[in-house]
Amino acid sequence: MSDKDIAALPAKVDAGEFTANDLCDLAGRAVQKGVAKYGILHRPNAGPDFQMITEVFGGDPYDKQAGKLQASKAALHAFYTWVKYCVDKKALFPNNSAMSWDAIEQAAMGGDEALVFFHGVWRVTDQMKAFKFKGKDDYFHKYTWINAPAGKKGGKPANLSHPIAYAVSAKSKNKELAAYIVALASQSYPNMQHAVSTNHTPINYGEQSMPELVDKGWALVAATPMLKYASFMPNHPKIGQYNSIIFKGIQGVETGRLNADKATDFVIDELQNELGKDVVIKN
């Protein structure tokens, strides 16, 4: 793949021309030809990262109307079929979930051993340090960002965001004061300062034009267009358990303990037993 191909990749992903399977083919080739030690690396434990890649196969963890978590057997099966495909192609590393965070960060950043790494925009600070980049140009010379590619040709890519919800306790004696503090912190200027110091995207588009954000928050400016394909992580109290079960399925397939059929059955079984009435299972 030439530099020109890489530069054209984000647009191809957004157009649904370059699919999730294509990504595994590419990563698998890179491993087999010795270009990279790892094709695609992901976090070693459960977390929200995997929601976007399940979504391109039709997964949607939340039923907004009912306020409940949900899972679709067909979508899960398509997703775990993809995971198995990637393992067979050597794009996914079977023992990824046994690696320590240190080993993964070393491989994906300073060590320069991974072709693709699933990560959030807040990682940019670590990546800059690991490669000793001087600025934006150095960074984007090394890294190209893509959304999670579509599950099939012509499909939609996906991305993920997690807006923080503030909750004021009903028992609080200072409800109005709490709401006032939240309102103050959500003003453009203080939120922009939070955004640039933590590398999280700002909460309103107006902040994009503030000089300090343009200067220090170039990564956030670059990430904002990707929000077009973003869905949100549900603010449901049991989303952590839900994500753990999805991850256990991924680990089962990656390590060769489960195939796509068994992984789907396992995840449905665990979701029903663990979350009970909080989850709706669909076909």
Added chain:
Amino acid sequence: MRAMPDFARAQQNRQRANFALFLGPALVLLVCFFIAPVVVDLGLAFTDMGRTLAVTGFTLDNFERMATRDSRLLASLGITAIFVLSTLAVFNVTFALLLALVTTAVPKAFGAFFQAVWLLPRMSPSVVYALLWAWVVDPNERGLLNQVLVHVLGLPPVDLRSNQPLLTIILANGFIGASLGMIIFTSAIRSIPEHLFHAARADGAGSLAIVRHIVFPAMRWPISYMTIHQTLSLLVSFEYILLITGGGPFYDTTVFSLYAYRRAFENGQYAYGAALSLILIVIGVIAALGMWRLMDMRRLLQPPRIEGH
């Protein structure tokens, strides 16, 4: 009817006072830390207690789920059986015995030093010991085992934690577990009257014959005791497993106690965790009573057969 003589009453009172004084503290401990938890666990198993700790009613759902819907339960019991039996057979009894024999056969100062070194992991916190193991079996070239394999022996690196996870937890538990057996067995060997060894030597017995005919007969009770104690201990211990493999990869090293812990404390299903723990309690009681009978442990409580001087 005649009144009880004063001295008889005084004696009875003294007996009661002695009973309260000597057995009382042990009974209080027994009730608080052994019987009460079992009763609480039994009660909880029939409720629907979840993360909020609220109990809304009594139910048999947990037992129905165990019997019909828990697809991991049997596998977890199987893993527990392999883990307990292997660790026990290879390390906590056999290897401990070997350590005791070797450290008592060498000069005393050297043996004591070696035993002290072997006890070091027991003195350090579990987390430190587990972290050391995590470093030993780390799959990349920084792991201690791989440093030896790659740089000293010129072999390819291995990933024990992913490819031999059960072996990893058996080794980690076994090396630390063997030290307790070593101490008990050492004291048993040291309590054998020394003249027996001299007499055997004078009769022309070799080292192996001495071990077989003098040491082993004196080891029956310590071995029986260690077997029962360590079986029960291994059945419920999971801290090293949790810290080294996290019960994985997938469920490969999720022993039953870890499984019950996960369901109860990580998933917030306290009632279901309690019901699972009941299985462990039943297995523990059956194993203890069965082995007690099989090994005729009642005879252990009889006066010692070896007289000291």
